Amino acid sequence: xxxxxxxxxxxxxxxxxxxxxxxxxxxxxxxxxxxxxxxxxxxxxxxxxxxxxxxxxxxxxxxxxxxxxxxxxxxxxxxxxxxxxxxxxxxxxxxxxxxxxxxxxxxxxxxxxxxxxxxxxxxxxxxxxxxxxxxxxxxxxxxxxxxxxxxxxxxxxxxxxxxxxxxxxxxxxxxxxxxxxxxxxxxxxxxxxxxxxxxxxxxxxxxxxxxxxxxxxxxxxxxxxxxxxxxxxxxxxxxxxxxxxxxxxxxxxxxxxxxxxxxxxxxxxxxxxxxxxxxxxxxxxxxxxxxxxxxxxxxxxxxxxxxxxxxxxxxxxxxxxxxxxxxxxxxxxxxxxxx
Amino acid sequence: xxxxxxxxxxxxxxxxxxxxxxxxxxxxxxxxxxxxxxxxxxxxxxxxxxxxxxxxxxxxxxxxxxxxxxxxxxxxxxxxxxxxxxxxxxxxxxxxxxxxxxxxxxxxxxxxxxxxxxxxxxxxxxxxxxxxxxxxxxxxxxxxxxxxxxxxxxxxxxxxxxxxxxxxxxxxxxxxxxxxxxxxxxxxxxxxxxxxxxxxxxxxxxxxxxxxxxxxxxxxxxxxxxxxxxxxxxxxxxxxxxxxxxxxxxxxxxxxxxxxxxxxxxxxxxxxxxxxxxxxxxxxxxxxxxxxxx
Numbered sequence: 001x002x003x004x005x006x007x008x009x010x011x012x013x014x015x016x017x018x019x020x021x022x023x024x025x026x027x028x029x030x031x032x033x034x035x036x037x038x039x040x041x042x043x044x045x046x047x048x049x050x051x052x053x054x055x056x057x058x059x060x061x062x063x064x065x066x067x068x069x070x071x072x073x074x075x076x077x078x079x080x081x082x083x084x085x086x087x088x089x090x091x092x093x094x095x096x097x098x099x100x101x102x103x104x105x106x107x108x109x110x111x112x113x114x115x116x117x118x119x120x121x122x123x124x125x126x127x128x129x130x131x132x133x134x135x136x137x138x139x140x141x142x143x144x145x146x147x148x149x150x151x152x153x154x155x156x157x158x159x160x161x162x163x164x165x166x167x168x169x170x171x172x173x174x175x176x177x178x179x180x181x182x183x184x185x186x187x188x189x190x191x192x193x194x195x196x197x198x199x200x201x202x203x204x205x206x207x208x209x210x211x212x213x214x215x216x217x218x219x220x221x222x223x224x225x226x227x228x229x230x231x232x233x234x235x236x237x238x239x240x241x242x243x244x245x246x247x248x249x250x251x252x253x254x255x256x257x258x259x260x261x262x263x264x265x266x267x268x269x270x271x272x273x274x275x276x277x278x279x280x281x282x283x284x285x286x287x288x289x290x291x292x293x294x295x296x297x298x299x300x301x302x303x304x305x306x307x308x309x310x311x312x313x314x315x316x317x318x319x320x321x322x323x324x325x326x327x328x329x330x331x332x333x334x335x336x337x338x339x
Numbered sequence: 340x341x342x343x344x345x346x347x348x349x350x351x352x353x354x355x356x357x358x359x360x361x362x363x364x365x366x367x368x369x370x371x372x373x374x375x376x377x378x379x380x381x382x383x384x385x386x387x388x389x390x391x392x393x394x395x396x397x398x399x400x401x402x403x404x405x406x407x408x409x410x411x412x413x414x415x416x417x418x419x420x421x422x423x424x425x426x427x428x429x430x431x432x433x434x435x436x437x438x439x440x441x442x443x444x445x446x447x448x449x450x451x452x453x454x455x456x457x458x459x460x461x462x463x464x465x466x467x468x469x470x471x472x473x474x475x476x477x478x479x480x481x482x483x484x485x486x487x488x489x490x491x492x493x494x495x496x497x498x499x500x501x502x503x504x505x506x507x508x509x510x511x512x513x514x515x516x517x518x519x520x521x522x523x524x525x526x527x528x529x530x531x532x533x534x535x536x537x538x539x540x541x542x543x544x545x546x547x548x549x550x551x552x553x554x555x556x557x558x559x560x561x562x563x564x565x566x567x568x569x570x571x572x573x574x575x576x577x578x579x580x581x582x583x584x585x586x587x588x589x590x591x592x593x594x595x596x597x598x599x600x601x602x603x604x605x606x607x608x609x610x611x612x613x614x615x616x617x618x619x620x621x622x623x624x625x626x627x628x629x630x631x632x633x
Contacts, residue, residue, distance in 0.1 A: 155490055158491050
């Protein structure tokens, strides 16, 4: 086994937390059951890793086996990357999409290999009709760097692909071209949507964040919402409070629904607008050029945070449509200009 | 002096006796009078109580009679109410059953607070398959709020073409696509589950089930060469393929009988659903076995 491959596998296994190790090794399906049984996973991690490397050498692990292990690790640790969303479209009057996985893989690999002599391309199909692609980039003269790969998750027979944000931005156009041509599309465009949470991006892009539908069969009883009011308050105060609180609850429920919101970490607004003020004769109002500023909202769970603003009394209901349109418009990067 | 008092003693005593007699009889008569007075008072009291008792009895009787009369009037109303309630419940049950039965038409819907939630129930060859929902918001412009349509069905395209101008066309077009997809998926699933014995390799399929590729043998474990089939469904609203290619693996030039078989298989795949073709292969195989036995 090549030294670089051994080192690569070693570093990948070292990244895996001990409690996930057996699951990931089983998913990799490279080492046999018998081999895995010889390993004592209760040892110190370094010893376990050494034993595993030894077994991989016995089985002569190749670079593609190592790359596959890396894909599986990334599938378990998706949040370590920030994912961009790309949308492709077909030209007018193009044929129906007869997607052939073998053809796609061959075509994709060929395009990249023709452009850059040195590139490692690996594929792993998932059960949800998605294919994970891992690309390690080299140049005409240097070997591929296995430690800075780009990952692409493509949902076949849809126009959407998710790409991990990479520092090596110069390869993005080539990657886009390979994906477009191999999947028989015409054009690829980057959407203004980005997050660490691949599942949430998928839910937003495919409009599947709410899977409850009203039917005549469902008999969901009206749930009593506890408004969290202090019972010991003066009963007259409670009445006034209730009316407003109910209004806020209703509007929040209409805007955000009862389902869990997809998880995003931020929303960014780039404003290029002229200053608007009620006061006449202010210096800023006279300024002809638009002002430029950047507003960024951050949160561990932005949409749930926005949903709780009005009920918590921090903001008025209804919230600004610029905030509430995020899942619907499938954007969390906005550019706002004067019309 | 004692002598004068002595004869008087007898008189005084006599007078005393008479006095006590009188006072006694006076007492007695007084007692008698008071007793009589008491008797009289009690007598009047008795009379009063008797009168009161009679009055109350009369009142009770009167009340009972009027209550009976009331019940006699009220009972028919109460039974009417109960009957109405049962009738309403029955009607409600009927309506609910009809609404559920609408699922069998393939297209049903329920009004929501902001629009309508449409339910598309797909079927193929009389088998009820998956259901899909589209929740529409009735606003200008009409828009899809959320849905459970699979991501590879071109919902956005269909909506772009028809949703704003002709909602009927939008729904029927979507029904066509979903029913055809369900039908193709059903055929592929049936092939994989029921006829795995005749396949010599895994079935290659894509999400829309519009490109199927597989190798099969008519006599598994036998000497014959396997066939390779490639089915293309270019019409996404159809459940039968538009292009079929069947080749024979490992044979350069086919004998006429193999060529005939190959061509007939191509025709079969074009005209009959996939699992039915394989069912006929399985039956032919059984016939061959029978002939070998006899």
